Amino acid sequence: MASLENSEHVPKAVRSIYPPLVLIAAATVMIIWSQRYNETARLVPLLVSYSLLILAFIDLICRFDRPFIGPLRDFWGADFENREMKHDPRPAAEVSQVLWIVGCVAGMMLIGILPTVPIFILFYIVINGRRPWFESVFVTAVVFAFVYVVFEMLLDYQLYRGAFFDERGFQGW
DSSP states (O other): OOOGGGOTTSOHHHHOSHHHHHHHHHHHHHHHHHTTSOTTTTHHHHHHHHHHHHHHHHHHHHTSOOGGGHHHHHHHTOOSSSOSSOSOOOHHHHHHHHHHHHHHHHHHHHHOHHHHHHHHHHHIIIIISOOOHHHHHHHHHHHHHHHIIIIIIISOOOOOOOTTTSTTGGGGO
């Protein structure tokens, strides 16, 4: 069982309680915001936000160094001695990831979810992941087919078409 006090070589920013607190706040905002949608439309945002809330709360608890938290930390693999990412990313890399997400959301708002999903995935895999085109196109096609089949066909739920293609514009968002 790793102790937080034994994690002096782990940067303080990694051990900070602020990341899970930010995620808890984001999940809470998503839960509140989701109440504006109709019963069907709020299901996925609520599923995601409640899951995020639970996992962020567990993460927050695991960051405290108390004897009874050790087994919980061991179960979730939440120690800081065996980090998944062995390096601290450069701030520019962090900003780049945020910009990718902002671009994806902007694409969804403007041209819709269905065209944005494959565009985002393809370019993210090619540019950021540096994967071959064939592999990238294959993964993009599989994810697009999954999204289309699950939402548009099986659930009979029309995904947002974007402000440019939806007669309601941004009101449909």
